[in-house]
Amino acid sequence: MHKKLLSVGVGTVLGLFLNFPASAAFTVFEAAGADPAAITPTRDAFRTAVGGGTVAGANGLFGTERREINWDGVPVTFSDPNGLPADFFNVNSPRGVVLATPGTGFLVSANAGGSVPTLFGFPNDFQAFSPQKVFTAVNSNITDVRFFLPGTSTAATTDAFGLIFVDVEVANSTRLDFFDVSNNLLFSRTALVAGNQGLSFLGAVANSGETIGRVRITSGANTIVSNGVLGDPTSDVVVMDDFLYGEPLAIAAVPEPESYAMLLAGLGMVGWVTRRRKYVR
Ligand SMILES: [Ca+2]
Ligand SMILES: [Ca+2]
Structure with missing residues (x-):
């Protein structure tokens, strides 16, 4: 599928037009297409909106404003067929993110030349945005992302989150939901369909001071059970590549x-x- 879809700021425009409450004020960045080039301009626009430039420092920190996780540096010991610890990106590589899932864990795909195939054994369905590794929950299509002051157990919030979905073929099942620290829903949006093996970027940036305590990622309707094995033979399987988010900051004190x-x-x-x-x- 070579059709490129791009819309930036639609959420904000709709929000203003329909007079949504201020809590719904997020600027949306979204695009879908066959290859990394199709979504890179939108990824770049999201980076600019969050801040931090384009040069990564230690632990995926860009400037002092943004973190990214592209999975590519995860060592063999924590890559397919071995699980990724839920707190890998707050302990092993402290980036202020701890994962959770109602499934049985997480997998980062293997590099070529290892003991298992690349791309979880689905080379005709997936591709990497950033070579070579991609990410999935195991036995679930749900990944919850919670934020911490990097390297600590102190809960934190962010003002922006975006990611790259791989292989979104069916509308309205792959989505992002943002919640505040009191578990109130702040924002929801479904990912654009990219077609078989395609890439979809979906991200949103708070523009009225909203703070995100948890991001729920719903990646398709199918599940990956293990390398090369799906939860069912028919529904849409979707995996993930790069996560991008505003630097996790201390939760503001409220009376x-x-x-x-x-x-x-x-x-x-x-x-x-x-x-x-x-x-x-
Ligand atoms: Ca990657
Ligand atoms: Ca799919």
Whole structure:
């Protein structure tokens, strides 16, 4: 499929037009096509919107503003057929991301020349955006991404997340959902169809100060059970390549409900005392 689809900022335009609440204000970056060149301009526009430039520092840090995970440096010991630890990108390579899934774990695909095939054994379905490794949950189409101050157990939030899906062939099953730290849904969007072996970029950047505590990635409807084995013979299997996100930052302090109640009660007492004084006089 060579048709290239591109739309930047549609979410914002729709949001303004339909007068969505401020919590829905995310700028969308999306594109789909047959090869990396088809989505690279949109990936680059997302990078520019988040900031951090194009030169990676240690642990996938770009400038001080953005992190990326392209999976390609994951060692053989944590690549297919071996599982990837859920906290690999906060412990082994501290990038402030811990993964979770209702499935049984995660796999990063093998490089050529290893003991197992590349691309989870599906060379006619998948390709890498960044050679050679791609990523999937195991026995599930769900990957939850939570953010931490990199290398610590302190929860954090980000203001932007985007990724590259591989082999999206059916509309409306592959999607991103963003949640705040209180688990309120902030943003949802389905990925563009790219066709067999195609690549889809989907990302969004908060433009009104929203903070993302968790990203839920739904990658297709099928599942990868193990190298070369799918969960069912028919539904759309989708895997992932590069993740891009704003540098995880400390969660802003908000007044505790109890403190707020005490503050209001205190103000009430002041008013009562003031009124009493008037009558006493
Ligand atoms: Ca890669
Ligand atoms: Ca597919």
